[in-house]
Structure formats: C-alpha cells, structure tokens
Amino acid sequence: MNAPRVILVGGGLGGLWAALRVAGAGFAVDLFSLFEVKRSHSVCAQGGINASLDHKGEGDSVHQHLVDTIKGGAYLANQPPVKSLCEDAPGLIRTYERIGVPFSRTPEGLLDQRLFGGVKNRRTCFAGASTGQQLLYGLDQQVRRLESLGRITKHEWWELLSIVKDGDGVCRGIVAMDLRSLAVQAFRADAVVLATGGLGQIYTPKTTCSTNATGAAASRVYQQGALFANAEFFQFHPTAMLGEDKTRLMTEAARGEGGRVWVPRSPGDTRPPKSIPERERFYFLEEWYPAYGNTVTRDVAARAIWKVTRELGLGLGGSDRVYLDLTHLDRTVVRTRLGAILQIYRKFRGVDPVEEPMEIFPAAHYAMGGLWVDFEKDPATGGMRRGSPRNHATNVPGLYACGECDYAYHGANRLGGNSLLSASYSGSVAGESVYTYLKGLNRSAQDTPQSFYDDEVERQQGINLRFMGADGGQNPYTLHRELGALMTTKVGVVRDNRELDAAYGQLQELETRFADLSLLESSAWANQTLAYARQVFDMVKLAQLMARSARQRDECRGAHFKPELELPIPAGKFAGDPEFEDYRTRWKANNSRWLKTTLAEYSADGPRLRYEQVDTSVLSPEEPRDYR
Amino acid sequence: MDVRTVEFRIRRQDRPDSEPYWQTFRVPYRPNYNVLSALMLMREEPVTIDGKRVDPVAWEHNCMEEVCGACAMLINGLPRPACSALLDELGSPIVLEPLPKFPVIRDLLVDRSRIDQGFKQVKAWIEIDGAWDVHEAGPRVSPQTWAETYLYSRCMSCGCCMAACPQFGPWSDFLGPAAVAQVRLMNANPIGRFDRTERLHRLMGNGGLSDCGNAQNCVRVCPKEIPLTTAIGELGRQVTGQLLRDLLGKG
Numbered sequence: 001m002n003a004p005r006v007i008l009v010g011g012g013l014g015g016l017w018a019a020l021r022v023a024g025a026g027f028a029v030d031l032f033s034l035f036e037v038k039r040s041h042s043v044c045a046q047g048g049i050n051a052s053l054d055h056k057g058e059g060d061s062v063h064q065h066l067v068d069t070i071k072g073g074a075y076l077a078n079q080p081p082v083k084s085l086c087e088d089a090p091g092l093i094r095t096y097e098r099i100g101v102p103f104s105r106t107p108e109g110l111l112d113q114r115l116f117g118g119v120k121n122r123r124t125c126f127a128g129a130s131t132g133q134q135l136l137y138g139l140d141q142q143v144r145r146l147e148s149l150g151r152i153t154k155h156e157w158w159e160l161l162s163i164v165k166d167g168d169g170v171c172r173g174i175v176a177m178d179l180r181s182l183a184v185q186a187f188r189a190d191a192v193v194l195a196t197g198g199l200g201q202i203y204t205p206k207t208t209c210s211t212n213a214t215g216a217a218a219s220r221v222y223q224q225g226a227l228f229a230n231a232e233f234f235q236f237h238p239t240a241m242l243g244e245d246k247t248r249l250m251t252e253a254a255r256g257e258g259g260r261v262w263v264p265r266s267p268g269d270t271r272p273p274k275s276i277p278e279r280e281r282f283y284f285l286e287e288w289y290p291a292y293g294n295t296v297t298r299d300v301a302a303r304a305i306w307k308v309t310r311e312l313g314l315g316l317g318g319s320d321r322v323y324l325d326l327t328h329l330d331r332t333v334v335r336t337r338l339g340a341i342l343q344i345y346r347k348f349r350g351v352d353p354v355e356e357p358m359e360i361f362p363a364a365h366y367a368m369g370g371l372w373v374d375f376e377k378d379p380a381t382g383g384m385r386r387g388s389p390r391n392h393a394t395n396v397p398g399l400y401a402c403g404e405c406d407y408a409y410h411g412a413n414r415l416g417g418n419s420l421l422s423a424s425y426s427g428s429v430a431g432e433s434v435y436t437y438l439k440g441l442n443r444s445a446q447d448t449p450q451s452f453y454d455d456e457v458e459r460q461q462g463i464n465l466r467f468m469g470a471d472g473g474q475n476p477y478t479l480h481r482e483l484g485a486l487m488t489t490k491v492g493v494v495r496d497n498r499e500l501d502a503a504y505g506q507l508q509e510l511e512t513r514f515a516d517l518s519l520l521e522s523s524a525w526a527n528q529t530l531a532y533a534r535q536v537f538d539m540v541k542l543a544q545l546m547a548r549s550a551r552q553r554d555e556c557r558g559a560h561f562k563p564e565l566e567l568p569i570p571a572g573k574f575a576g577d578p579e580f581e582d583y584r585t586r587w588k589a590n591n592s593r594w595l596k597t598t599l600a601e602y603s604a605d606g607p608r609l610r611y612e613q614v615d616t617s618v619l620s621p622e623e624p625r626d627y628r
Numbered sequence: 629m630d631v632r633t634v635e636f637r638i639r640r641q642d643r644p645d646s647e648p649y650w651q652t653f654r655v656p657y658r659p660n661y662n663v664l665s666a667l668m669l670m671r672e673e674p675v676t677i678d679g680k681r682v683d684p685v686a687w688e689h690n691c692m693e694e695v696c697g698a699c700a701m702l703i704n705g706l707p708r709p710a711c712s713a714l715l716d717e718l719g720s721p722i723v724l725e726p727l728p729k730f731p732v733i734r735d736l737l738v739d740r741s742r743i744d745q746g747f748k749q750v751k752a753w754i755e756i757d758g759a760w761d762v763h764e765a766g767p768r769v770s771p772q773t774w775a776e777t778y779l780y781s782r783c784m785s786c787g788c789c790m791a792a793c794p795q796f797g798p799w800s801d802f803l804g805p806a807a808v809a810q811v812r813l814m815n816a817n818p819i820g821r822f823d824r825t826e827r828l829h830r831l832m833g834n835g836g837l838s839d840c841g842n843a844q845n846c847v848r849v850c851p852k853e854i855p856l857t858t859a860i861g862e863l864g865r866q867v868t869g870q871l872l873r874d875l876l877g878k879g
C-alpha cells in the first residue's frame with residue numbers, strides 16, 4: 001500500500017492539533033485553510049481555557065470540572081468523552097506551556113487561574129485576554145516547524161467544496177477550490193479531518209464570529225450524508241458590544257474578574273451611569289442568582305438580559321443593552337488581566353471601560369451542535385478508549401470531525417473556557433484516531449478509480465458555472481443579511497413554535513431565491529463573490545436544519561428555550577422542599593422524553609430527524625441545574 | 629437620519645500582473661463605522677460615483693476586531709488594519725491602497741507569505757520533542773517577565789511594520805521587524821533560549837539585523853503597540869555579544 005496521506009481542513013486549534021498528532025505519527029499531512037492558518041477564528045477567543053490544576057487552593061478537581069461541564073450542558077453531552085476531556089485538560093495545558101504559550105502567572109510564577117461562568121472554582125488558565133490568539137500562535141509555530149521539515153504541506157487560500165466518496169461510501173479525499181485561480185481540484189487522501197469551526201455568520205451581523213465562520217464546510221458534508229447532531233443548540237454570548245457590522249465579544253472573564261451587570265432600576269433613566277446611586281441600580285444577575293451572581297452560565301445570563309430588556313423594559317434607553325461594569329475594580333489588575341478587551345472597546349467605541357461601564361447585549365457566539373461524531377467507551381475507565389478509530393469519526397468512514405464543527409462535549413450549553421479546551425482536545429483525539437484508522441486500512445486512496453474524483457470535480461465546476469452565469473436580481477450580500485435577521489429574530493435566545501414554523505418556510509423561500517442570483521462579478525481571478533455566494537447558500541441549508549431541529553424539540557434545555565414549555569424551579573424552594581421535589585419529578589419525566597441527541601440526516605425534501613439516547617453513565621441526571 | 633456621505637478613493641488592480649487604476653465610491657456615513665464595514669457596504673452595491681457598475685473590491689477580512697491581522701491596508705497613506713480605522717477619524721475622501729511592499733493579488737488583497745518565510749528563517753518556534761504530555765509543569769515565570777514577553781506575543785502578522793519599513797521590500801532581503809521581534813520572544817523563553825545562538829546567527833546573516841536603518845517607522849505603525857525598536861536594540865546587543873563569543877570560539 002502507498003504511504004497514507006491525511007487531509008486536514010481548517011487551521012484553528014482543532015485542525016492544528018490534529019496536524020501535530022498525525023504528522024507526529026509520521027504520516028504525510030495536507031493542511032487546507034481558507035486563509036493563513038494563524039488568522040483562524042480561534043484567535044478571537046479571549047478569556048481562557050479550563051483545566052483543574054487547582055492552583056488557587058480551592059480543592060478543584062477533574063471530577064468537579066466534569067460535573068460543572070455536564071450540568072452546564074443540561075446533561076445533553078455523552079459523558080465518556082467529557083470525562084476524558086476533563087482528565088486530559090491539565091496535560092494539554094502543560095503541552096501548551098512547553099510550546100511557549102505565555103500564560104498569565106501568579107506572583108510565584110505558576111499558571112494563574114480565574115473564575116468563569118457556571119463554576120465556583122478558579123479553573124480557567126489564561127494569557128491576558130487574548131488566550132485563543134496565544135494558543136493558536138503556539139500551535140502555528142509548531143506546525144511551521146514541521147512544515148520546514150517537510151512533514152506538513154499547507155494549502156492556504158483553498159476552500160473545501162465537498163468530500164469524495166468511493167463506491168463503498170468511504171471518504172477518499174476532497175474537492176477544493178483555489179480562492180485565487182478558482183481552479184477546482186480533487187485531492188486524494190486516506191482520511192479526512194474536518195476542523196472547520198463554527199457557524200455564527202448565520203446570525204450576521206449580530207454575532208461575535210469572524211466573517212469566515214459560516215459553517216459552509218460542515219453544511220456541505222451534511223448535504224453529502226454526514227449526520228448533524230443537536231443543530232438547535234446555539235449559544236448566545238451575553239456580553240457583546242454593539243456594532244452595526246459585527247458585535248464584538250467582551251469576554252466572560254470580565255465578570256469572572258469581578259465585573260457586574262446592571263441596569264438603572266427605573267426605565268428611561270438617562271443619567272450618566274456613574275452618577276446613578278448604588279440603590280437605584282438593578283444588579284439583576286446577583287439578585288436572581290445569589291449563589292453564582294454575575295458568573296451564571298451563558299444561557300442563563302443571556303435569557304436574564306432578554307427578560308430585563310424585552311419583558312421589563314429596563315434596557316438602556318429602551319434598547320437591548322445593559323451595563324457591564326468594571327469601574328469599581330482595581331485598575332492595574334484590570335489592565336493586566338483584561339487589557340486586550342479594554343483595547344477593543346476603546347478602539348471601537350472610543351470609551352475606556354475602566355472609566356465608564358460598557359454597554360453590552362447578547363449575540364450569536366457558538367454552536368454546541370455540529371457534525372455527529374462517534375466515540376468508543378472504555379469500560380475500564382468510563383472515559384473514551386484512547387486511540388480508538390471510532391473517536392471523532394463521523395458516520396462516513398474515513399471522515400473525522402473535531403473542534404466547533406463537531407457536537408461532542410457541550411450538550412445544550414457550553415461553559416466558558418471549555419471551547420479552547422474542546423477544540424484542542426478533540427483535534428488531538430481525532431489525530432490519534434486517524435492514526436489507528438490508517439493502520440487498519442487495507443486499500444489506499446491511490447487505488448480509488450480516478451472517475452470518482454473526476455465526477456465530483458465536474459459536479460462542483462457545474463455549481464460554479466451556474467453561480468457565475470446567474471443573471472437574476474438576487475444579491476448574495478442581501479440574501480445573507482436577510483438570513484441573519486431572520487435567524488436572529490426567529491431562531492434566537494427565546495423561541496416560539498409559530499415563529500419557528502414561519503422561519504422554516506422563509507428559509508425555504510430564501511433557498512429558492514438562489515435560482516435568481518446575480519453574482520455582481522464574473523472575474524475569473526480571486527472572485528470573492530463566487531466563494532461567498534456558495535457559502536451563503538450552504539448557510540441557508542444549515543439554517544433550515546437549525547430551525548427544523550428547534551421546532552421539533554418541545555422542551556427547554558440549556559440554550560434552547562421555549563417559554564411556554566418552561567419547567568420553572570419553584571421560587572425560594574430547594575432540595576428537600578416538597579415543591580422542589582415535585583419539580584424534580586417533573587424534570588425527570590421531561591428528561592425521559594427529551595434527554596436525547598437530535599440526529600439529522602439530509603434529504604432533498606428537508607432534514608430527517610431522529611433521537612438517540614445520551615450516555616449518562618458517569619453522572620446520572622438526578623440534580624437539575626440550579627444557579628440560584 | 630444622517631444624510632452625510634463618505635467618499636473612498638480606492639486603488640484597484642485586477643490581477644497580479646495588470647496595471648493599477650483608481651475608482652471612487654460613496655457610502656452613507658454611519659456613526660461608529662469603520663473602513664471594513666464601509667467596504668462591506670460598497671461590495672453590496674459596487675457602483676462608482678460616476679454611476680458605473682464595477683466588480684466588488686477584493687480585500688481580506690476575518691475577525692473585524694483587530695486580532696487576526698487580515699485586513700491591513702494603506703489608509704490615507706498609513707498602514708493599519710481596516711477594521712479599527714473608524715470613519716470618524718478619517719474625514720473624506722478616504723484613500724485606500726493595498727498594503728505596500730507585498731505582491732498584490734487583486735485590489736486590496738496582498739500576498740503576505742513572506743512574513744511566514746521570515747519566521748522560518750529565524751526559527752520562530754520552540755524546539756520540542758513532540759506535542760505530548762511529559763507530565764511535568766514548565767519552568768516558573770515571574771509576572772514581570774511574563775508582562776515583557778506577552779507584548780511580543782501579540783504580533784498578529786498584519787505586516788504593517790514591514791509595509792512602513794524603508795529597508796523592507798521586494799528589492800531587499802531584510803527580514804523586517806516582525807520576525808526580529810519573534811527572535812526576542814523565542815530567545816526569552818526558558819526552553820526557547822536553548823536555540824538562542826542559532827537564531828542570533830540567522831539575524832547576523834543576510835537580511836538580518838544589520839539591514840535595519842533605525843527609521844523607527846515600525847514601532848509607530850504597529851497596531852498592537854509592540855515595542856519593536858526595543859526588541860531590535862536588545863537583539864543588537866545580543867548579536868554583538870554573540871560576535872564576540874564566536875570570535876573567541878565560545879559558541
């Protein structure tokens with residue numbers, strides 16, 4: 001058999017970790033990215049990465065990390081992978097440290113840790129407020145090292161259009177487009193790993209995501225038969241700053257470091273925030289959730305802001321915005337530990353958050369759902385069996401997925417500081433799985449008949465020609481804006497079945513408008529509109545799945561919230577109180593119906609959904625989430 | 629409703645080998661808008677002020693919050709990221725050109741692969757045995773050392789420093805300030821310093837530190853306020869020390 005080759009698509013933390021693992025095992029790696037890998041969206045992550053090092057003397061443990069993650073995700077994540085994630089987190093941090101990531105330090109020179117949402121222990125390692133950037137650069141440097149040794153070949157400025165499957169349905173490579181020459185070309189590979197990130201652009205412009213976080217790659221393989229899981233679970237980050245072009249993230253660490261969220265108690269209070277006396281301020285998170293205060297989980301905080309602004313009408317100046325206040329904190333500490341976000345806020349708003357409270361509101365941030373991936377449970381440990389070729393494998397043999405484009409670790413809501421961790425960890429695991437998969441492979445992609453590649457190239461060229469030749473009146477940029485507005489209002493923080501039905505219909509209508517597209521340009525060189533229009537189309541396909549999945553899940557769980565189906569915890573009642581126990585019974589009854597993974601299979605006449613049991617073998621769902 | 633508009637004069641180029649030309653566009657003024665968001669408005673309705681329908685302007689963008697480095701271009705003659713260039717500071721017309729010194733791909737899109745080549749040349753990485761857990765924490769680092777190091781680690785390879793540097797360009801082999809600052813970063817790392825000598829030797833070679841003309845443009849344009857000239861100064865002294873060690877045969 002020819003020496004195996006592996007294709008990795010995506011150059012964020014997931015893709016680069018997979019690259020290090022696969023190249024480290026001696027296999028040839030082709031790394032594809034839409035742009036220079038160091039510009040991937042991982043670079044935007046700010047606050048930190050979780051690992052239970054217990055550097056703050058709080059008795060933090062792997063078990064507590066596991067409990068927080070599983071409960072934070074409302075029990076929807078399969079637990080063996082989460083167990084392994086939490087166990088391996090400290091080792092990942094040590095490796096990051098070795099490759100030169102400048103983690104912030106305690107006075108005695110150890111890795112510092114800070115508080116994040118949905119937890120009570122300081123578990124989040126960080127590098128100022130640019131942790132994602134620092135982790136990504138560390139990996140980028142290592143990949144460049146292996147590139148200089150000829151062990152990794154980068155293909156930057158290439159976009160994945162599809163995978164190539166052989167007659168047995170096994171993934172044998174990809175078809176990609178050179179974003180400069182627009183050449184459409186097939187690449188053979190014995191395994192393909194997708195690390196193509198999130199899909200926040202579906203909510204444009206009210207998203208913290210980069211313009212390239214479209215989800216198009218995941219949508220494409222979904223349309224080619226890869227299963228998509230939990231599409232209805234999408235995170236809205238409570239603290240983004242206003243912007244008409246994009247809503248920029250203000251890290252959860254701002255609250256972890258002591259930042260307070262508030263609004264004036266009386267609606268229409270237009271006084272400058274610092275002149276409003278303490279008693280006339282409504283610190284609603286602290287009042288409603290005294291146990292966790294400002295560091296409740298993101299779904300809870302986003303809904304609280306929704307309630308304060310939309311239902312109580314207390315948003316600043318009647319808007320959706322509330323204050324995130326750092327002005328009471330020690331300035332030197334804030335500047336050292338949050339400098340990067342202060343700089344962003346200052347540059348884009350002209351206001352220094354050390355002097356004036358920031359104005360923030362919830363914005364589309366992170367997809368908990370994604371491509372379905374398998375795992376093999378190790379009965380001996382209760383975690384994932386290390387090196388199993390099933391870990392992070394999609395249902396398409398030879399196709400793996402890791403990072404935000406998979407669905408594996410976060411259930412119905414992701415905890416802050418767990419995304420950098422899961423992106424890194426899943427990339428590493430996917431790399432190891434591929435290694436085992438290749439060892440067991442008895443036929444090389446080199447033996448796959450050329451016709452499979454030629455046919456797929458021809459199909460993709462056909463789509464390009466159709467897009468290029470379209471001469472209708474539909475502008476792709478306008479279609480994207482309509483998509484974003486529709487998803488933000490109808491498939492957002494708070495959901496309603498009538499609205500979801502309407503959304504699905506409108507999304508179908510949006511799809512048909514692509515038949516009358518006008519590409520605005522016909523240039524055959526670096527034609528950005530062609531690539532973009534194709535992405536928007538695939539975003540619409542994914543949005544349809546999200547709307548359909550949301551419609552069909554008739555309950556509230558984590559980020560998926562339908563008010564009429566809410567099971568509220570009885571106010572002022574706790575475990576042992578009859579009212580609470582009654583609530584617990586109803587909560588369990590709901591779990592027996594809905595504690596299930598949504599699995600979606602693509603079909604031309606709409607997504608086909610089914611539900612799969614969640615593995616809760618590590619932490620049985622006995623305790624409802626309760627952040628009061 | 630604000631009826632003000634902003635004019636953009638944009639230097640365009642269809643292909644790497646074709647002649648550049650200028651076009652002028654007009655967009656409605658909106659408060660808090662930046663050059664990048666204005667370009668997004670323009671691409672949606674790419675019509676020049678003469679009413680001519682043209683191809684949308686090509687440029688690179690990604691994070692829109694000045695952390696990925698993608699959208700650097702020449703704005704009113706200064707190299708800077710387009711996302712953090714607020715219209716309010718720029719007046720009208722605003723002149724956009726591709727980031728100089730780098731080959732143009734199309735319009736404002738340039739090829740910055742030379743930045744990566746420079747990083748390879750100076751071995752801007754830590755040599756590790758492999759990316760596995762060695763079950764041992766790294767060396768301790770004082771908060772003071774961290775603070776100095778972190779500054780250099782925020783370089784986002786936007787290329788502004790190189791665009792502004794009179795010594796850097798297609799005619800010269802000079803690595804440019806970004807790669808030099810990476811040597812400063814790597815040589816200060818407790819593990820990275822094992823390869824300090826080799827990196828210094830690379831700075832002593834062709835295109836190295838002696839090509840710096842001390843114009844100090846780099847530090848003035850760096851959007852991340854990285855003390856590039858401090859790094860150049862420190863490395864100058866390190867290189868001198870290395871020269872002496874080499875002369876004395878002490879490696």
